[in-house]
Amino acid sequence: MPKIIDHDQRRQDIIDVTWQLIVEGGIEAATMREIAARAGFANGALKHYFPGKDAIIKGAYEHSLRGLGDRLAAHVAGKRGLEALEMSIRFTLPVEQEDATAARVLLSFWERCVFSSELDHDYDEHLAEWTTSYLQYLREGREDGDIVTPAPDLQLANEIITMNLGATVTRVVSPARFDAALLEAQVSDYIARLGRRDCP
Structure with a gap:
């Protein structure tokens, strides 16, 4: 009887191996040959x-996103506005x-x-989804009266994304300079400014 191959599981195994190789040695370590060898495939079988x-x-990246997205959804479930925004910002910081x-x-x-x-196109789509979530929380925060800054919501959402991406780069490239306490304080200051009319 021929062996039944679970192709979805094989694909996931390849993604898991690729993710681990990138963690260990960066994208240069994730060569097609090394991915195949680590996953137990003959060279060329990945095709x-x-x-x-x-x-x-892309699969390895989406694997990371899914994990983060699932954990974030659990943290903000049942929350809205400023509370959801602050929790989302803090949770996605590295x-x-x-x-x-x-x-x-x-x-x-x-x-x-x-x-x-x-x-590049796939990442643009991710940023668009990320922005949409922040815009929703900002809109709810204004409806609740917690967010009163005159700064436009799109500007605020982009500031959050920039802060997060900058922290991500620093965490990886210069971990000795990464100060988690300072970053948390920056988030607290940012949230406080959203409730002030004199902070454009």
């Missing part, structure tokens, strides 16, 4: 599951070791985006 390396890298690991994968993905229009 049966992914059209190329970019598709595998403070814990698990977050630092995911940040390394993200940084490798950004590097690959520079040379791949397909991946």
